[in-house]
Amino acid sequence: MSYTLLSNANAPIFFGMLGISLVLGLLWGFRNGGWNRNLPFMFTMVVFTQYFLISPIYFFTTGKKRIIGTDISAYYGAGAYYAFLGVIFFVLGYMLGPKRRSVTAGVSFSIPNIERILTIVFFSVYGVVLVNMAFGGINVVNLFIGNEVVGLGAEGASYYLQNFADSLITILIVGYLAGVSRNKLIVWVFLSFFLFSLLGFRYRILLTLFGLLMVYVMKNRITIKQAFIGLILTLLFLYAVVFSTANRNVLILRQYDKVEFGLSKVKSSLFFEQTRGTLADMTIYKVYDNPFKNVSHDYGQSMFAYIFVRMIPRFVYPGKDSFYPTPQTKVQLAALDAWWAKYAGESLLSNGCLYVAWGWAGIVIGSFIWGFFLRMFTNGVDFDNLLSIATYIVITLVSFQWITRAYFPQAVDHAVYMLMPVWVLRWLQKRYLKKVSSQMEPDSGNH
Secondary structure: OOOOOOOOHHHHHHHHHHHHHHHHHHHHHHOOOHHHHOHHHHHHHHHHHHHHHHHHHHHHHOOOOOOOOOEEEOOOOHHHHHHHHHHHHHHHHOOOOOOOOOOOOOOOOOOOOOOHHHHHHHHHHHHHHHHHHHOOOOOOOHHHHHOOOOOOOOOOHHHHHHHHHHHHHHHHHHHHOOOOHHHHHHHHHHHHHHHHHHHHHOOHHHHHHHHHHHHHHOOOOOOOHHHHHHHHHHHHHHHHHHHHOOHHHHHHHOOOOHHHHHHHHHOHHHHHHHHOOHHHHHHHHHHHHHHOOOOOOOOHHHHHHHHHHHHHHOOOOOHHHHHHHHHHHHHHHHOOOOHHHHHHHOOOHHHHHHHHHHHHHHHHHHHHHHHHHHHHHHOOOOOOOHHHHHHHHHHHHHHHHHHHHHHHHHHHHHHHHHHHHHHHHHHHHHHHHHHHHHHHHHHHOOO
């Protein structure tokens, strides 16, 4: 791609084109079924708006030049251009996907005593995560009574069991959809957030809040009053993000006397720093322009082959660590100049991941295919079936992880663990319906 075309002089033009494509995409979504009928698409467009447009413009106008010791000041034009490519081809893929078909309500959700069953599932999953932590050497009892601090992230004996914490997100969403009593749901949310904070990853809290908000929007016709309440809740949510970021260490270490509640004591750029993924993508565009950096595209190896690598337990293949770091990680480390880059935990966005795989063609083709298949999935949602709606919301949340963390095998991990409660409930639903069906069949001996 011509360096002149992608220079910063053209960045305002590309930002303008990007903004127009986002607005047109959202308008198309509203006119073709609205938020509920296009939830993954609409939510993706909102995430794109923050990560691809608003935050990069903020950094461009404030003159941010470096990220992890790497000078990216000359790559705002490239960042805006590739963001535009990703958005416009995602929108085209979704628009040109299969036209909406009428989904017949196969079977509406039917499980007797659903609240009791969800309670059992919730505490069973919660117990698995706690037992795994205990086997990892953590005194779980002391954690709950406040006599032990595990630092920045508790690790259990098994990575595979620890990730069942993701399943709690879906159980909370299904509980809200199924009408679990408010007090019980609040207790579940509190217990889950406590566990999520111990594990040291805020994304589970964010995904839960997003998911519960989506259920609220789907269950209620939004009035002006509700829109105002939604605005207040959104502002409170943004405050929660900034608050948890500014106080992350002191909260996990339980140094409550050091907690800062006032936003005046927090840098105004903190929220934007949490959504700076496009800057990380810009380091990728720069490293491929550098003839002295020996980097090549991995042609999807990190995206697809490592799904299966992650599935192999170490006791089955003790030499599993020899596969790491992934080709994508090697490119990321080569793109960052600071010696401490490997400890920074900087994440690419989906565009950066696709660029590592196939260059600009990866952004074009990958975004189009992503939009196309998302439309196919959306068209198959049965809005009369609670479990179909739960799956719909889970895929939307996984899309957020894919856009913002951009390691596809990890997104697949999230999808599997988050869908497990749905699969369990669907199995129970089929058993129940089969039982009901057999009871309704006439006794052939009477004829």
